[in-house]
Amino acid sequence: xxxxxxxxxxxxxxxxxxxxxxxxxxxxxxxxxxxxxxxxxxxxxxxxxxxxxxxxxxxxxxxxxxxxxxxxxxxxxxxxxxxxxxxxxxxxxxxxxxxxxxxxxxxxxxxxxxxxxxxxxxxxxxxxxxxxxxxxxxxxxxxxxxxx
Amino acid sequence: xxxxxxxxxxxxxxxxxxxxxxxxxxxxxxxxxxxxxxxxxxxxxxxxxxxxxxxxxxxxxxxxxxxxxxxxxxxxxxxxxxxxxxxxxxxxxxxxxxxxxxxxxxxxxxxxxxxxxxxxxxxxxxxxxxxxxxxxxxxxxxxxxxxx
DNA sequence: GGTGAGATTTTGACTCATTCTAAATTGAAT
DNA sequence: ATTCAATTTAGAATGAGTCAAAATCTCACC
Ligand SMILES: [Mn+2]
Ligand SMILES: [Mn+2]
Ligand SMILES: [Zn+2]
Ligand SMILES: [Zn+2]
Numbered sequence: 001x002x003x004x005x006x007x008x009x010x011x012x013x014x015x016x017x018x019x020x021x022x023x024x025x026x027x028x029x030x031x032x033x034x035x036x037x038x039x040x041x042x043x044x045x046x047x048x049x050x051x052x053x054x055x056x057x058x059x060x061x062x063x064x065x066x067x068x069x070x071x072x073x074x075x076x077x078x079x080x081x082x083x084x085x086x087x088x089x090x091x092x093x094x095x096x097x098x099x100x101x102x103x104x105x106x107x108x109x110x111x112x113x114x115x116x117x118x119x120x121x122x123x124x125x126x127x128x129x130x131x132x133x134x135x136x137x138x139x140x141x142x143x144x145x146x147x148x
Numbered sequence: 149x150x151x152x153x154x155x156x157x158x159x160x161x162x163x164x165x166x167x168x169x170x171x172x173x174x175x176x177x178x179x180x181x182x183x184x185x186x187x188x189x190x191x192x193x194x195x196x197x198x199x200x201x202x203x204x205x206x207x208x209x210x211x212x213x214x215x216x217x218x219x220x221x222x223x224x225x226x227x228x229x230x231x232x233x234x235x236x237x238x239x240x241x242x243x244x245x246x247x248x249x250x251x252x253x254x255x256x257x258x259x260x261x262x263x264x265x266x267x268x269x270x271x272x273x274x275x276x277x278x279x280x281x282x283x284x285x286x287x288x289x290x291x292x293x294x295x296x
Numbered sequence: 297g298g299t300g301a302g303a304t305t306t307t308g309a310c311t312c313a314t315t316c317t318a319a320a321t322t323g324a325a326t
Numbered sequence: 327a328t329t330c331a332a333t334t335t336a337g338a339a340t341g342a343g344t345c346a347a348a349a350t351c352t353c354a355c356c
Pocket of ligand 4: 244245
């Protein structure tokens with residue numbers, strides 16, 4: 001379960017933090033490790049509980065801080081569905097989210113470049129978009145429902 | 149400004165409420181009127197303040213109740229961006245939302261059927277989507293920024 | 297290997313949009 | 327008129343997220 005970060009993942013973390021002038025800390029390593037270990041779009045509380053297993057003294061505020069830092073340097077994305085608790089996703093490829101009505105689980109849906117550009121094309125002139133969020137809501141067959 | 153509901157809008161309201169076994173009340177008429185009068189995706193508080201001008205005794209809880217009722221019978225859509233307050237939209241045509249970073253305003257973006265179906269097509273087999281939400285975030289030239 | 301400045305973490309208080317509860321009011325049907 | 331369910335209302339409660347201030351850590355520098 002609680003694998004350490006691979007060499008590659010650690011240097012990804014280091015590089016992104018350095019790039020924005022911030023330090024690698026044990027707490028940030030632990031939180032990042034949790035996100036990579038199980039890519040199921042955990043809430044802050046879920047991250048907190050998982051990270052505490054490996055670092056018992058960790059505080060909830062620090063988890064909020066770490067996740068905000070990661071979002072700020074582009075290491076993870078925030079995922080919101082309606083007014084539910086914010087979830088976090090370390091998948092940096094362009095993708096949409098599918099939330100399963102039955103289980104509440106969130107699945108990554110790959111977003112091909114041509115669909116992305118057809119989406120951009122619906123913006124009238126004068127609208128300059130920096131980010132696009134796409135979320136589906138419905139039912140997923142349990143066979144498909146591997147927890148990502 | 150505070151026009152009354154047109155005959156057509158009132159019967160739209162009546163029909164939708166009847167269909168789901170609920171009553172037309174003065175409060176529901178006032179809240180619905182507010183949504184139709186200025187289609188700028190108001191928050192609950194904005195709806196509350198506008199509606200109070202025409203019905204001073206109205207309570208905030210009732211505005212929450214009315215809006216929930218309207219969402220339930222398909223008269224309006226909820227619009228969420230990140231963790232900001234929920235906004236409400238009476239535009240029933242398929243459309244995406246563009247939130248202007250600078251002003252916070254939300255604009256409707258028409259969603260052509262072919263783009264909608266190209267989006268549906270990215271779902272792998274086994275995923276059955278009931279709703280899709282698409283939101284852009286960026287800057288809109290002020291010329292384009294009529295408040296819808 | 298110390299020192300000090302700045303970054304990070306921690307705790308606990310706080311905010312505020314939303315939800316809940318229970319009492320009052322309304323209104324349609326008999 | 328009476329009744330009963332639906333609706334409205336005021337106010338309390340909830341809970342994810344934020345903030346402020348003190349404690350701790352890191353690391354460049356000596
Ligand atoms: Mn969420
Ligand atoms: Mn919103
Ligand atoms: Zn994702
Ligand atoms: Zn809209």
